[in-house]
Amino acid sequence: MDRNNLIKWLKEPKKMGNKYSLWAVYFSTACGVIEVPPVLTSRWDAERFGIIPVATPRQANLFLITGYVTTKTLKAIIRTYEQMAEPKYTIGFGSCPINGGMYWDSYNTIKHLDKYIPVDGWIAGCMPRPEAIFIGVTKLWGMIDKGLATGYIRYRENYDYYRGNQEKLFGSMEWPPLYTLKEGTNDG
Amino acid sequence: MDKLVGLLKGIFKDTDGESLGKNRLRVTAPRGSVLAVLDYLKASGFYQLKSISCVDWMDENEFELVYHVASMESPLHLMVKTRIARDNATFPTAIPIFKNAGIFEREIHELFGVEFEGNPDLAPLFLENWKEIPPFRKDFNMREYVKETYDSIPSFEEYQWQKEN
Secondary structure: OOOOHHHHHHHHHHHHHHHHHOOOEOOOOOOOHHHHHHHHOOOOHHHHHOOEEEEEOOOOOEEEEOOOEEEEHHHHHHHHHHOOOOOEEEEEEEEHHHHHHHHHOOOOOOOOHHHHOOOOOEEEOOOHHHHHHHHHHHHHHHHHHOOOOOHHHHHHOOOHHHHHHHHHHHOOOOOOEEEEEEEOOOOO | OHHHHHHHHHOOOOOEEOOOOOOOEEEEOOOHHHHHHHHHHOOOOOEEEEEEEEEEEEEOOEEEEEEEEEEEOOOOEEEEEEEEEEEOOOEEEEEEEEOOOHHHHHHHHHHHHHHHEEOOOOOOOOOOOOOOEEEEEEOOOOOHHHHHHHHHHOOHHHHHHHHHH
């Protein structure tokens, strides 16, 4: 532990705890996941940064979207994201979740992930190096410190928008809304 | 190779074979005799169905089905090709001959719209909530679809701006 952070630990233990125990849900969407095993294992050793892969979304609070997202994967992503306990942070990894990347005119790939679930940070590149994950995570630390990583609050407060977009894509959803929908929205 | 082509030509009418370089053979058969050709090839040692693919020849108003068969014992790779009509395309299933044909046929049914008679499971495989014509047909306008489905949704910032004003 860094001794300079001692004051911070005493002032805001909850925030610091969140920061240094980002447990990542072990969910791989696409090719980007090829960069994740070296990150987690001894070469780059993500545990130095407090990142451990966990098996269930209930235990996790970091969601790495690695690579392109097809509509079918998006369904699983939304299910996983909604099961995660708050506070939860999402990082889009690679250029495909940002704007479609090389799948910009594909019939079955999501172009902008942040239209369906909130994303706290992006790591651009195709593919980004494993070091980029650490840069992203340290940036996320800064955001948590300043109170800017508020994706989950955005999701809760603008659930109409996100659920509306999801319903537009999937037709009818197989599970009930996570939060109560406000009036004036489409009910699927 | 030439021997096999000669045999096939002798047994099945209108069947033609052409060598495509070393160890690759293309067999063209009319619609009616494809399954019989496959059956014959399986009996003569080509017991492995590697894939079934489909080509959309829109100008000729035809689909081309390609059955890739091979065997572990010989280096020969065979393509059995046939043309079927494009409108309301139907074709008998190859499951009785090759059991693994089911999944390939399911994929072709989803992406090209070819109805395989006798296949018990033609449920959608990749697509989710699909309402357009099958996406691999050449008359499917992908750009238009992407614009409608994905690009027409306002981004979160636009949504917030609209809400406030």
